[in-house]
Amino acid sequence: MTQHYTIGIVGTGVIGRSWTVAFARAGHSVRLYDIDPTRAQEALDWARQHLTTAGAVDAVSLHTDLAAALDGVDYVQECGPDGLEIKQTLFRELDAVAPPNAILASSQSDYDTNVIAAGLRGADRCLTAHPVNPPHIVPVVELLPTEAVPAATIERACAVLRSAGQTPVVMRRYVPGLLMNRIQAAMLKEALALVLDDVADVADVDACVSDGLGLRWALLGPLAVADANADGGAREYFTKYRDSWIELMDGLSPTPAFTPEQIERIGRSVEEARGGAPAADVHAWRDRMLTALLELRRADPSPYTSATA
């Protein structure tokens, strides 16, 4: 039988409400706290609409006091606003009132967890657990523990996340942007430049990913794609194409200035490509398709060992 956990969600906005669904759907008790009680109530209402498992909503409780919310929790997912001082203050409060063994995880991706938890008695139970929005649909979560966190605690955090259907990936040290935003930045930089330098339109640049590269990336990471692109695998691929990749990588476009005019141009073109579909419809379609794709992948799993294995 899967282990039952008691989870504290601190900050119940866009990300907190989605974590609520992920943990409650897995059969865990979820205790919600937001500095603004109306946000906590809204998150509960939102979760009610998204939870189909019988009894899952009954396991979600609202609290107006942080210490009461964290009474007896095994794991806290902090989802408050961004800002280093805000995170440091929040983690000081969490460390003061959460049970000594509870893991304290932040949803943020901007800062080194060592800096957020600097000087805390419980720095050895603090980590970043940065999801992709919305975490109740997209499984990957990047973990960045402080240097003080022992391996057993990292494993415990992974077990809690896996129990909720997430795919934790563990970083060995901090780099700005963590893993995902760095990878995303590299591609976004080039996609923006191709449009702003008039090489191709927004819809065509996006189609290169949505109707091409991204279809493979939904199944295989970029390194596994290279492995599958040559009969002799990644060694053959990178040997064969070494020079052209070096030339291309060295010649990639500079970072765009993001001037108001550039932002307006990209914004207008993406809006045209959307063809007037309301944002809520796009989000609902994206979530339906992601869910269907994940079901397909579960039915026919990847041969590559990944963080899910």
Ligand SMILES: NC(=O)c1ccc[n+]([C@@H]2O[C@H](COP(=O)([O-])OP(=O)(O)OC[C@H]3O[C@@H](n4cnc5c(N)ncnc54)[C@H](O)[C@@H]3O)[C@@H](O)[C@H]2O)c1
């Ligand atoms: N939105 C995204 O796409 C996304 C994706 C991944 C990670 N994140 C991270 O998740 C975190 C939350 O982002 P969000 O988009 O849900 O923000 P949000 O503004 O929607 O929600 C933040 C919530 O925190 C509450 N809050 C403010 N101060 C608080 C305090 N002291 N104690 C408790 N609650 C407090 C606010 O009332 C609000 O409800 C951020 O660290 C963000 O970087 C966001």
